[in-house]
Amino acid sequence: MKRNTIFWIITILITLASVVYQRTTGPTYPLGGKATIGSETIKYKLLRTYDGPDNAEISIIDASGKLNGEFSYKRYKSHDEWTTVPMTHQGGKLVAYLPHQPPAGKVMYEITLSDGVNSVKITEKPVVLRFKGAVPSGILIPHILFMFLAMLFSTRTGIEALAKGKNTFGLAVLTTAFLVVGGLILGPIVQNYAFGDYWTGWPVKGIFKFGDLTDNKTAIAFIFWPIAIYRLWKNKENRGWALVASIVMLMVYLIPHSTLGSEIDYTNPSGQ
Secondary structure, three states: OOHHHHHHHHHHHHHHHHHHHHHHHHHOOOOOEEEEOOOEEEEEEEEOOOOOOOOEEEEEOEEEEEEEEEEEEEEEOOOOOHHHHHEEEEEEEEEEEEEEOOOOEEEEEEEEEEOOOOEEEEOOEEEEEEOOOOOHHHHHHHHHHHHHHHHHOOOOOOOHHHHHOOOHHHHHHHHHHHHHHHHHHHHHHHHHHHOOOOEEEEEOOOOOOOOOOOHHHHHHHHHHHHHHHHHHHOOOOHHHHHHHHHHHHHHOOOOOOOOOOOOOOOOOOOOO
């Protein structure tokens, strides 16, 4: 097997592994688990993000119809008191609804299930759901595609630099191009659809107020690539910066998706 083919196989495996890790460990990925009530075990998957225009439906499968549910919620980062309502039986599910919030508004909730004798709170800590605006698929899909390609070619560039390959410069240019389109052009458009702002990270929020970590991740990932390209343009043997840029990109990409993302602080009158 040719060396180039081996390098691409390694690249694809690293990229796919990092994508899965980033998505499944993020705070907006559905929270799954099991709860035991008496002799019955209930599997659940609880929403942690919602982009619909209405109230967010939270449901637990209860095919037997023998359970009752108590649903408690309040806005996240607020001085609200908990509101508690009974869950209703609908088509083999226990259902409750979180009141709709503006984009970046969060609501925390808890569910207690009972079989008439035993009761259990199904999560140790309250679940936090963030509301956001819907992003058109014509914007979201290209954004995801270009960010995937940026990560793919970044990893391939790092491997090429480590192996002292002759294609490091070209791969670095492609990586930067994909990152610019996916992260610096389409990324802000996605952010505006979802949360009403094109950019909420550094330097817009100021030097000591870093804002949305997602935007900051993009800025940090990008800033090393022009340096790497310039160094390689001056001397094709200057592969060190390309390797550094690739490692930084991987480290940034491994930060769980939507960590420290945009949110409304309901304890602050300005909402910031």
